[in-house]
Amino acid sequence: MAATTHTVTNQAPPLVGYDVFTSDRALTEAVERHLDPELLPVAREELEVLGLSAGSAQAQEWGVLANENPPRLRTHDRYGNRIDEVEFHPAWHRLLGKGVSAGLTNAWGRPGGHVRRAAGFLVWTQAEAGHGCPLSMTHAAVPALRTDPELAAEWEPLLTSQVYEEGLRPATEKAGALFGMGMTEKQGGSDVRANTTEARPLAASGEYVLTGHKWFCSAPMSDGFLVLAQAPGGLTCFLVPRVLPDGSRNVFAIQRLKDKLGNKSNASSEVEFDGTWARRVGDEGRGVRTIIEMVAATRLDCVLGSAALMRQAVAQAVHHAAYRSAFGGVLIEKPLMRNVLADLALESEAATTLGLRLAAAYDSGSETDRAFLRLAVPAAKYWVTKRCTPVAAEALECLGGNGYVEESGMPRLLRESPLNSIWEGSGNVQALDVLRALQREPEALNAFLQEVGQARGADHRLDGAIKGLLTELADLDGIEARARRLVERMALVLQGSLLVRWAPPEVADAFCASRLGGDWGTAFGTLPHSLDLAKVVERARAAV
Template identity: 55%
Template sequence: MPRFAPSTHLETHEVFNQPSEFAGRNLYETDIAFREAARREGGDWLDAPLWALGAAAGSERVLELGEQANRFPPELTVFDRYGRRIDEARFHPAYHELMALAMEHRIHDIAWTTNQPGGHVGHLATLALFTQAEAGTMCPINMTYAAVPALRTQPDVTQPWLDKLLGGRYDAPLKPIAQKAGITIGMAMTEKQGGSDVRANSTRAYRLEGGGSRAYRLVGHKWFCSAPMSDGFLTLAYADKGLSCFLVPRITPDGERNGIHVMRLKDKLGNKSNASSEIEYHDAYAELLGEEGQGVKVIIDMVHHTRLGTIAGTLGIMRMALAQATHQVAGRRAFQKTLIDQPAMRAVIADLAVEYEAAVAIGMRVARAFDAADEQGRAFARLSVALGKYWLTKRNPNFVYECMECHGGVGYVEETPMPRLFRESPLNAIWEGSGNVIALDILRTLTREPAAREAYAAEIGEVRGADRRLDAAAEALMAGLKRAPAEAEARFAAERMALVLQGALLVKNAPSAVADAFCATRLGDEGGRSFGVLPAGADIDAIVARQHPET
């Protein structure tokens, strides 16, 4: 029976007091805070592409594709039927359909191809919207977006790749890039013995005789290679002059499969649709980007941009969890009232909404900083993307859990999207630098880049005097930052900087009900240690109305 017309009459009882189906809504149109922030930080031009993607991502078809792509994860095929090595991950058709849709909506290149300001806001916003339907495909899409700055460091090598990436369409089959309608780019940096400490890598790069000045062969392993079916990978290896960055294609210039052996696919907690793998380089052909010994300098710009994607993915997970929770409690009654009208539940939804609006505010502002042309703006981007990634990803798992609890027992059942969202929720905190790495990066940026500290101070200073709790928190924070915090204080500094920045952005841009509740609970002493603890004076009705206007 079609999902849009389920039977409510069963042999023993009638099915009632259940919410309607969630699908068939525009995920952009129904998200007031997200829509306001995208227009404010990126420009009104974003309204049309985001509306179109919101309609697609919220459709019954695409939500079902997201479920299928995770129910039937990729499988590794090392050899073909004749015993020849192929090292391929095979995907369910839903995965390919989702990838094609993502590239059709330009998530991978909107930041680089638009002639409008706010291109990186466009990337963050489109990636966040798509994540609501499916998160795993956004890994290769985000890496493809983030690879552009690194590829541009060596245009004599990479121009054919850029020509296929920018404006490209999804083209899954393995073949030389000259024959493809579009390409995707992956990344392989970490190794077993080093993890985030890439200077502990052991993979070696040797000059390839007769291959040109930039041709090398790589020998070694990578503990994590995301999206191993990408057309090429940015990777790090040691050459004679030190750690260097290379572009490794899956097809060599002579048309052969490259010496990239996929050893296994990771059996992960979540993100099931995405093939994360362990690989080995067996004299794999590679081309040097930049100069020998400058690998970290070349690839760090890619990492900088992938971190923006971790913020976007977190926003998408938070929004879908909150939207599902709000939909559930608005469609259920208990004790003669709809759940959303019960004071305790209403406070939980309101507090979750405040958290989400603060996440949107910092995420969109960080993305706008990526378009900055001046040095202070770029310095703010380097600092704020780390602040946003650190804090939002730390908050996300408990946020999703609380949304799950709003469903009651059904939220713990795999037929609902909540378990998948919960499994996705820790990942962005680990990808592209886990908590300690990010917090220490923040301290290093504050120490080495005075322009970043000045840009941050200027940002929060714009609303000085507008809220006494924000003023007090900002004053205490800046006084503490005058001395260089010790490494053991890195997490404390990161958390307080993120909270103060969120507070400043909400006071500047959000409705007073939202900003006041945030400052009271996150910067003042009027909140609790779990969601749903709001001060008596909080305008809960105004906050909830932005998430569920019909109430």
């Protein structure tokens, strides 16, 4: 029935039917900056197609349906046979299939692959974040498998395929495969060396049977998993296929699915191994070293995933403010709201710029960039993922009561926002990893300082922050207790350096004045009033 008591006015239209890629100036400029000019036409075309899909009503509906209809565990079939299958809504499969076909599991074998994939991941996961988990792990499994040329030859073509095939079958019968990961156990969590799962070698070389459990096994519907277990020679990495070559199911008893705060569309599980067949990846006792490249790649995806959530939250907030009027004018023109929106936009652009710089370092592969990544990835993972939740919460508040209802999409963003700060090691784990690199790998610090030093002399606040960071690095007494503060400063200095070099002057000025110059409050919306905030906000607006 049509309302007869009043006419509905002053409601912002939904942000739909737009190009998520081309509307993001920070992202488009980063792609142009980091890709070879010869690759740009093809890369832009593929990203624009993906951007239009991500901003479409169809993709947004898929995201809603995948979260309203979370996965269900079926442990047994109708006859009582153990099957351990996870059922997903068709919307999940459409989202995941689109991500695979867009090349979001394939960065390793094509020119500019990491930048192109990072941009695509940042674009597509704005439609729905949960399905990014299997995309990320499948992509990240490749460098770990390359430690065993035979396994890499068998699995890499399937993992980098742009064909998505759902269902459990032998990998040799599929045109594409997905990978999951299981490292943590009940008693250890991030301390994987406390794992108790046992790996007993079989007569055949490289084959083992596993007995034990995994407390968090992500994406349990995947075709294979990289797991850690204690072999006779110590903690070792193994490949566990869901279906054995003869077509029978491997022992992979899913005890239950986790009931999580967010990430509802994706399944995380508790798994028991009892005579589970596995193949060794790398040497015995070298499990952490074997899987560390996978961890580094997924940590970068934590940065990109948080950047995507922030970008979507900011785009929604700016869009709402551009249409909503209050107290005699449009919200976006109100000085205080403009200050809040500009502050949020700075956080989003800094995260995007940093994430794409890290992806470009992967593409470069130079010795200096590899050393730079050793420090920059955990520092970025620490800081960017922690900034995601306050950004999502403040952006929700910009919509007022409208933002607090599910139909706005903002609650889903808020629930999803803490995930990446926990996945692949919480804040303390990242901070300790930075300390480990500082103490054991001096070339990593040299490469980091070379990177931030490229902007020296361009902004006095950045220069002061670099000087303060050097002073703190020179004093290692009690360093663990202040590791979080140190890593925060490293991330901010790095972001400031990148923005001073590459962002418009108004963006770099506002970032340095607030994040590095000390003129910033504890809440968003406390930027110095003298800055050109209107340009910062307009730059962040998603054009429909």
